[in-house]
Amino acid sequence: MRAENQSRLASMRDLILDRAEIQAGDRVLDVGTGQGLLGLGALERVGPQGHVVFSDISEALLDDCREAVAQVAAGGHSTFLAAAATDLSAIGTASIDVVVERAVLLFIEDRARALSEYHRVLRSGGRVSLGEPLNSWMSADRPGYLWGYDVTAAADLERKLHLADRAARAADDALLRGFDDRDLIAIARAAGFQRVETQTELALAPPPARDDLEVFLDTAPNPLAPTTRALMAQALSGTEIERFTDTLREALHHGRGERRHAMTFLRAWR
Numbered sequence: 001m002r003a004e005n006q007s008r009l010a011s012m013r014d015l016i017l018d019r020a021e022i023q024a025g026d027r028v029l030d031v032g033t034g035q036g037l038l039g040l041g042a043l044e045r046v047g048p049q050g051h052v053v054f055s056d057i058s059e060a061l062l063d064d065c066r067e068a069v070a071q072v073a074a075g076g077h078s079t080f081l082a083a084a085a086t087d088l089s090a091i092g093t094a095s096i097d098v099v100v101e102r103a104v105l106l107f108i109e110d111r112a113r114a115l116s117e118y119h120r121v122l123r124s125g126g127r128v129s130l131g132e133p134l135n136s137w138m139s140a141d142r143p144g145y146l147w148g149y150d151v152t153a154a155a156d157l158e159r160k161l162h163l164a165d166r167a168a169r170a171a172d173d174a175l176l177r178g179f180d181d182r183d184l185i186a187i188a189r190a191a192g193f194q195r196v197e198t199q200t201e202l203a204l205a206p207p208p209a210r211d212d213l214e215v216f217l218d219t220a221p222n223p224l225a226p227t228t229r230a231l232m233a234q235a236l237s238g239t240e241i242e243r244f245t246d247t248l249r250e251a252l253h254h255g256r257g258e259r260r261h262a263m264t265f266l267r268a269w270r
């Protein structure tokens with residue numbers, strides 16, 4: 001599964017960078033760089049005259065990027081900037097050729113402000129290329145399914161877990177699910193971009209078969225969300241937990257269900 005994730009990440013990186021049409025000598029800004037997935041790729045493309053700004057709100061992640069960049073033999077110059085996507089005031093107006101970004105807007109409440117900042121820092125003719133997961137479709141509520149696994153045989157118990165989960169994270173729910181590709185186009189347009197394109201990938205597939213029920217129960221979709229084990233302890237009785245885990249074990253073992261993948265890739269020209 002790790003290999004599958006790595007190759008999916010690599011193909012998203014390549015698509016976002018290809019769509020950015022990075023030229024040798026470009027000055028590229030990677031917003032919310034994380035461990036530098038896009039920035040490191042951009043560094044190879046800008047050549048020795050180019051420059052990549054790695055920016056993130058996390059200093060710890062910027063340290064990771066510094067280390068990773070130090071290990072790259074060739075490529076352009078780099079700088080590291082602790083900044084929120086909604087406040088890039090450390091970067092001059094019209095000073096950037098290309099803004100790249102992946103999986104950051106979904107964490108931001110004021111997405112319009114972020115897009116306005118991307119627009120401000122770009123020079124005329126500069127472009128932004130980004131990719132965002134569309135949780136509005138991918139994580140839509142589907143009664144009887146748990147992370148894509150089919151537990152319809154215990155659908156009554158899945159509903160109890162679902163309600164407990166919603167109660168635990170009502171606030172981040174609205175934020176993480178709050179947009180689709182058309183919303184992003186409208187936000188980019190309002191930020192001043194006149195030419196905007198999206199390419200959206202929607203896919204369905206059975207989830208992977210797995211026999212590590214205990215690991216699954218201790219996993220949460222993000223660090224702030226409760227694990228399935230915690231939800232079961234909170235919402236189900238002892239016999240219900242047994243019935244639910246039996247159903248879930250079966251679904252995991254056979255890889256029974258339907259997993260959704262949804263990403264949109266937007267690019268826009270200043």
Ligand SMILES: C[S@@+](CC[C@H](N)C(=O)[O-])C[C@H]1O[C@@H](n2cnc3c(N)ncnc32)[C@H](O)[C@@H]1O
Nearest residue numbers: 032033034037056057058084085102103104107
């Ligand atoms: C899912 S990671 C994506 C990392 C990287 N872009 C990638 O493609 O691997 C989200 C990143 O956004 C950063 N982030 C979250 N909120 C942010 C904000 N308001 N401004 C800038 N970065 C933010 C996080 O620190 C994290 O590194």
